[in-house]
Amino acid sequence: MQNPQSHVDLARHLERELASGANVDGGLSGLACSSALQGWLTLLLSDDQAALECAGRSYHHENGFLKLVVFRTRDDLFRLRLHIWPESAYADQNIHDHRFAFWSYVLKGTIINHIWEPDPSGSRFTHYTYHPRELQTQYVLQKQGAVRLKESATFKRQQGTTYHFGSDVLHTISCIDRPVTFVLEDRRNLRGLANVYSVGEASKKLEFESPPLPVETFRSSIAECGKLFRNNHGGLDSGPQDFSKKTGTV
Numbered sequence: 093m094q095n096p097q098s099h100v101d102l103a104r105h106l107e108r109e110l111a112s113g114a115n116v117d118g119g120l121s122g123l124a125c126s127s128a129l130q131g132w133l134t135l136l137l138s139d140d141q142a143a144l145e146c147a148g149r150s151y152h153h154e155n156g157f158l159k160l161v162v163f164r165t166r167d168d169l170f171r172l173r174l175h176i177w178p179e180s181a182y183a184d185q186n187i188h189d190h191r192f193a194f195w196s197y198v199l200k201g202t203i204i205n206h207i208w209e210p211d212p213s214g215s216r217f218t219h220y221t222y223h224p225r226e227l228q229t230q231y232v233l234q235k236q237g238a239v240r241l242k243e244s245a246t247f248k249r250q251q252g253t254t255y256h257f258g259s260d261v262l263h264t265i266s267c268i269d270r271p272v273t274f275v276l277e278d279r280r281n282l283r284g285l286a287n288v289y290s291v292g293e294a295s296k297k298l299e300f301e302s303p304p305l306p307v308e309t310f311r312s313s314i315a316e317c318g319k320l321f322r323n324n325h326g327g328l329d330s331g332p333q334d335f336s337k338k339t340g341t342v
Contacts, residue, residue, distance in 0.1 A: 102132045106163055110170045110276075120197035120254050124274050124321055129172075132163060133318050137311055147310035151302040155185045155265070160305075160313055171277040174317050177201070177267045185264050187217065187241060187289040190257070191224065193278045197254045199320045201271030205255070207245040208262040208289075214242030217289035220298075224286075233288055233298050241289055259283055272320055 105128040123129055136143050149161035158176040165171075175196075187208050196203070217240070220233035241262065249255055251271075257263065259281070305313075 102128060102135055103163075103166075106132055106172075107165050110165060120195050120274055120276055121252070123276075124197055124199070130318075130321065133314055133321065136162065136314050140307075143307050143311055147307045148304045150305045150310055152305075154300055154302070155188075158305075158313060160310065160317070162314065169278075169280050171279065173275040173277065174313070175271075175273045175275060176313060176317070177203075177265075177271045177273075179267065179270055187262050187264050188222070189260050189262050189287050191222075191259060191279075191283040191286045193256070193258050193281070195254060195256050195276045195278070196249075197274040198249050198251050199272045199274055199317070200251055201267065201269035202251065203249040203271050203273060204266035204268070205247045205249065206243050206264045206266065207247070208241045208264070209244045210239060211242035211244075212240055214240040215291070217241050217291060220288045220290065222286040222288050231300055231302060233300070235298070239289065259286075262287070262289070272317060274321075 109123055109126060109128055136146060146161050146163070149164075150159055153159045153175075156178055160174040160176070161171060162174055163172040216238055219236040219239045221236055223232040223234065247255070
């Protein structure tokens with residue numbers, strides 16, 4: 093295990109990076125290349141306590157990707173995550189928003205965001221509210237009723253680009269070339285619930301098991317992502333694209 097002081101120093105260094113606002117409002121490429129983040133990812137490979145805590149918040153997401161929570165500030169206002177996507181996202185992926193705004197930097201591959209909005213001429217979906225899992229092994233969806241939604245826009249995000257979503261942007265994702273994204277959660281205006289929209293309801297479960305990742309799986313995934321960070325060092329970032337406009341409540 094690393095010297096505990098190294099753990100504390102690296103964590104405070106990362107917190108200062110986030111608190112400065114430069115890496116929040118200006119994109120994530122600078123933070124992705126920072127010595128603080130590189131040091132923290134290296135520490136996760138050897139510090140059992142840090143790895144166990146992060147692995148406990150990481151899991152295989154129902155929408156098809158591996159979610160790795162790699163860091164959170166002491167006040168929990170910011171979290172850093174890595175998303176590892178399969179060759180293609182699940183065809184029955186839920187339309188959803190989030191409890192928080194976030195920035196996403198594409199480390200590898202291509203992400204395609206499909207934006208949805210309420211529309212009386214759209215397709216019929218069942219609306220659920222999402223209750224977070226936190227450190228539990230399952231999360232809960234509570235049925236709210238039916239609503240009609242229509243896809244309103246599509247945005248292609250290639251490797252090296254950063255984009256921003258407000259908490260209430262409804263979206264789904266398509267994947268090209270097994271993308272990996274580096275995500276910053278901005279939890280300063282955290283909502284209690286998020287919204288999920290599913291086609292059909294008869295087969296829709298209301299409770300979903302999402303057991304935490306084994307530490308060994310977490311560490312092997314971090315090691316692979318570490319290579320991507322090093323390969324992207326010095327790469328160009330097109331700057332954040334802000335699609336945080338409100339989509340309305342349902």
